Every structure is written in C-alpha cells, then in structure tokens.
Amino acid sequence: MSIGVPQRSAPTPATDPARAGQRWAARAEAVSKVYGSGETRVRALDVVDAGFVHGELTAVMGPSGSGKSTLMQCLSGLDRVSSGRVWIGDQELSGLGERALTELRRDRVGFVFQAFNLLPTLTARENITLPADLGGRAVEADWLDHVVDTLGLRERLAHRPGELSGGQQQRVACARALVGRPELVLADEPTGNLDSRAAGEVLGLLRRSVDDLGQTIALVTHDAAAAAHADRVLFLHDGRLVAELSSADAGEVLETMAGLEHAGAEPGGSGTPDLDGAPVVDAAAAEAARTARLLRAQLDAFIADVDALAAGTGDRRGAAL
Ligand SMILES: Nc1ncnc2c1ncn2[C@@H]1O[C@H](COP(=O)(O)OP(=O)(O)OP(=O)(O)O)[C@@H](O)[C@H]1O
C-alpha cells in the first residue's frame, strides 16, 4: 500500500462508524498534545482519532518521536490532553480529578514501560502483586502461577530487582500488568530489552491473554515481527495517525513502516518539533519522567489509603511496602 502523510489524521477503520457496534476498551477522539511553549513547543499528537477494540491486541508503530508513548500516556490519563477527549471503557477521563484518575489507572489499566519501573525494595513477587495489594484486591493464585511460570519467573520471585537481569525485570513488569486482568494493558516496547527468545515468550503470553482471557492490549513496538502478533496495527507519523492494517504479516508491516520513513525523509517532510529546532526533551528522558510520575501517583494513593486507615476511615487495604 502507498502511504501518504496527510495534514490531519485520515479517517481510518479505528474510528469508522461501521465498527461502532464493537466495544471500545479505550478511545481517543481528536486528541492533540502540545508540550512546552514558544520556541520549544512540540506538537506530540496532532488531532488523533484512535480506538482500541475490547479483546484485541492492537500494535502502535511509528518512527521515534512520532507520539506513540504520548498516546499511551494520554490514554491512561498520565498526561492531560491539550484538546480532544479520551475514554477508558465508558469512562471519559477529562472530568476526573487526580485521585479518581489514579484509582482508575491502578484498578483498570496495566502498564509495561520501556524503562523498568519496579520498586527496588520489593521482591519480584511483591512487585507483581503491588497494584492488587494497593487496590485491596485478592490476587487469583492460579492465574498468578500461570503468569509466573509462563514468564519463567518461578525461581526469581524472592529476588529484588537489583538481583535480576534486565530481561527478568521486564518480565516482572509484564507479570505485574497482566496479573490483575485489567481492562486495558498499555505496553510500551515491552520486549525492547529482551533477547529474542524471551521476547517471543512475552509476546506469546500477551497474545494468549487476548485469545484465552479476552484481555485488551495496546502494544507499542518498533518490531515488525511483534506487530504481526497483533489484530490491528496503527501507524503514527509526526503525531498523526496515518495508516491502519488488520491482521498484517511482518512483510506488510515493514512495507508500511518503510513508506512512513521515506515520507519523513522527503524534502519538506515535517519533523516532530512544531517550530524549527530540536525537540526539547528526548524520548528517553520523557519516558523516565513519566515512569517517575506513575510511581509517585501510585505511592500518593497508597499513602492516602494508609492515612485513611490510621484515621479509622479506611474501608479496605492493608498492603505492606
Ligand atoms: N514531557 C515532554 N516535554 C517535551 N516534549 C516531549 C515530552 N514528552 C515527549 N515529548 C516530545 O514529543 C514527541 C513525541 O514523543 P514520544 O515519546 O511520544 O515519541 P515515541 O513515538 O514514543 O518515540 P520512541 O519510539 O523514541 O519512544 C517527541 O518529539 C518528544 O521529544
């Protein structure tokens, strides 16, 4: 297929009313996200319409800086959109306060980030069950066993993150995202730090959690083979949704990516910054800042719960950090 790079996101099946009968696990409508102001202004998302169908694995691809992580952050409410609307299930995020957003993320969304975001003082097992513990929910023992065994973590459960390899730490993060069976798992390059065997195992687990358990997953990846595991692939370019494939094989994904990269390299092709000049924050720094924000929000919620318990007003929870 040939890829044009339109000035605005073209209507795609992701927003096609013909698919309206399907249940969206998450949806972005005309979402724009602008970082900074003046000369350092960056338009990371530019009027994006994207839907994530319940019970599907949707891959999100695009060149570095195209807005993939920003879209994930906006979907989870970790970043507020500059304009447009976002829903998780039937819940629109814009009306929610910080506390409600934190609870929604903790109870209904699982995360796996590029950078490991495990708590260093907790064991692998404690990290995996942390969201459930914070939310006062019991962990299903059989499912926990299944996830742990599939990810090859059985022998590592008592270890702290500092005693695990990078790949093992990322598998712990995957286990943590899946174990609570959230409405939506947002996985931002979950296999980026794994060798090909471990990456294959993680992708296989993500795929099976969709097929066998109806899990909904949004998977950001640069890997065409990983995207070929997906039901649909959305392509971002310069903050715009420019293409969508269904049940694509790796060859089709590569061809589409090559079209995007070619479009970006053409004279006159727009760069990511809104104005001339380099982006103010590189993607790795932005990622680290977001991870810190997520952890801080989780801990704030936990501390508020502990305070409520201490004051005798808490109705649940007794997680230990
Ligand atoms: N907090 C921030 N402040 C300023 N600019 C930001 C911030 N977060 C992201 N950006 C910019 O927004 C653009 C999109 O970034 P984003 O992290 O979404 O890209 P990405 O597609 O995930 O890239 P990668 O594949 O490298 O992870 C980039 O130009 C980035 O520098």
Ligand SMILES: [Mg+2]
């Ligand atoms: Mg990213």
